[in-house]
Amino acid sequence: MKQFFTHILALLLVVSLVASEANAQQFSKRKQYNSVGISINGMNYFGDIVPKVSIPSLRFAATRLNVGLNATHRFAPRISARVALAYGRITGDDEKAADKSDPDARFRYHRNMNFRNDIFELSAVGVFDLIANRNNYIKRPDFVPYVFAGVAVFHHNPKGEVRGGAVGDLASGSIVNLQPLRTEGVDYALTNFSLPFGGGVRYKLNKSFDIGLEIGWRKTFTDYLDDVSGVYVDPATLATAEAKYFGGGITRTDDGTFINFRNPGEMRGKGNEKDWYIVTGLNVNYILAPRVKSPKFR
Template sequence: MKNFVALFILGVILLSLVPTDAEAQRFTKRRRYASIGVNLNAMNYFGDIVPEADFTSLRVKSTRPNIGIEYTYRMYPRFSVRGNMFWGRITGDDRKSASQNEEENIPRYKRNLNFRNDIKELSGTMIFDLYENRGAYTRRPDFTPYAFVGVALFHHNPKAYHDGGQDLAEGYYELQPLGTEGQQVGGNGYASPYKKIQIAIPAGIGFRYKLDRLWDLSFEIGWRKTFTDYLDDVSGQYASKADLLSMGGEKGKAAAILSDRSGQSGFPGAMADPSGTPYSHLPGYGVKGEQRGDVTDDDWYIITGLHLTYIMPVRTRGPKFR
C-alpha cells in the first residue's frame, strides 16, 4: 500500500508539471516531433516465490529477457507522451530461491513451488524531462534525466513445470484454468478465478543520451504496480486435494499435484494426505486452510533496459514570396 501511495504522489507531481495553455502556444507545432524505438530489457518480479517475503527481494538469476517497441510524441519543452508494447517473461522457483541449509528460507524450500509467466503489456505513459528544450529537436540536450508514470493493460498466463511422475506427464501446465487454490471448485466458498487480463500502474526513471541528430539511446527502470496477487499463481491458502480431484480427469489430477509440491521437495518428514488422496505432503503444507502465500500484498514486475529511438524529422516550410 505504501508503494502505491508513492506512485500516486509521483503521478500527481508529474501531472502538476504539465504545461499551461500559454506555454503550449509558445511551444509551436513546428517544434513538436515524434520518435519511434525498440527496447531490449531485463525483467524481474516481486511476489510470493522470491528469496524473502519482502518487496525489495528478487532473485537475480531469475532475470529474463523482455523486448518492446515504442512511439513517443514530444508535446512541450519538458513533456512527452509515449505508447509501448512489451513482451517478456518472469519466473520463480522456491528450490532455487531458497536452501534447506538456510534456516530463514527453509519454509520456502519446503513449499517447492515454481512458475513462469509470459507477460504482454500495452501501456501509455507521461514523460517529464528534468532539462527542457524550447528549440527544435536538433537543439535537444545531450543528456536528459526523466521520470514517467502511466497506466498499462497486460495479459499474463502463469505456468508450472512438472518433471513427471505421480501419473502426470512431464511439461509446463497452465495454472489459471486449474484453480490450484480451489477457485474452480464450486460450492466450497473459494474465491473466483483470477483474470488473465489485468491493469497495472507503470512508473519509473531513466536518462536519455543524444547519439546524433536523429538518434537517442535511453536507459530506464520501471516498476509495474499490479492489482493481482496471482502473477505466480500463489496467494492465499491451500485447497483440499480431494476437492481439486473432484473436478475429474487430467484437470483435477494436475490441480491436486501442482497445488502442493512439498512432498516432492526432498525434505524429510513427508506424510499421507489427510483428505485421502494418494499424494504426500510435509507438515504445515498442502492441507486445506493452511497458508500457501501472502494474501496481503499484490505482485509487482519490473522492466529495466535500453531504448534506442529514432526521431522522425519535422518538415518545415519557408516563407512564401509573391
C-alpha cells in the same frame, strides 16, 4: 500499503508537473516532433516466489529477456507522451530462491513452487524531462534525465513445470498452464491493468538517434502472476491430478523427498501483497524529422 500510497503520490506529482508545464509553455508545432524506438531489457518480478517476500527482494538469476517497440510525441519543452508494446517473461522457483536454513524462507522451500509467465503489455505514459528542450529536435540537449508514469494493460499466463516424475498423463519436465487448474479455487483474470512508473537518462548520439537507460516498475492489481496468493484448499475440490500436484502435492521435506498434500487452510502465499514486475534496460530511438512547410507567397 504505505509503499503503494508513496507511489501514488509520486504519480500525482508527475502529473501535476506535466500539467503546470503544459500551461506555462508555448511550444510551436514547428518544434514538436515524433520518434520511434526499440528496447532490450531485463525483466524481474516481486511476489511470493522470491528470496524474501518483500518489494526489494528479487533473484537476479531469474532475470529474463524483455523486448519492446515504442512511439513518442513531444508536445512541449519538457513533456512527451509515449505508447509502447512489449513482451517479456518473469520466473520464480522456490528450489533456487528459498533457503531452508532461513526461518523466514523455510516454508517456501518446503512449498517447492515454480512458475514462468509470458507477459504482453501495451502502455501509455507521460514523460517529464528534467532538462528542457526549448529548441527544435536538432538542438535538443545532449544528456537528459527524465521520469514517467502512466497506465498499462497486460496479458499473462502463468505456467508450472512438472518435476520428480510423471503426474497423471504428464511426464516430468512437462509445462502446464496453471490458471485453468484453479489451484487455490480462484478463477483469476489473465488480462489486467497496471501502473507503470520510473525514470531514466537519454543521450543524444547524433541529430537523429538517442540512446537511453531506463528502469520502470509495474504496480499490478493481481496477486496471481505466480499462481500463488492465499492458502491451500481441500484437495477434494481439485478436479485433476495436475491440479492436486501444483495445488500442494509437490511439497518437499528437508531430506528432499515429497509428502502428501498440505493441510487445507495452511499458508500457501503472502496473500496481502499484490505482485509487481520490473523492466530495466536499454532503448534506442530514431527521431522522425518534422516536415517544414515552405511559406506561401501571393
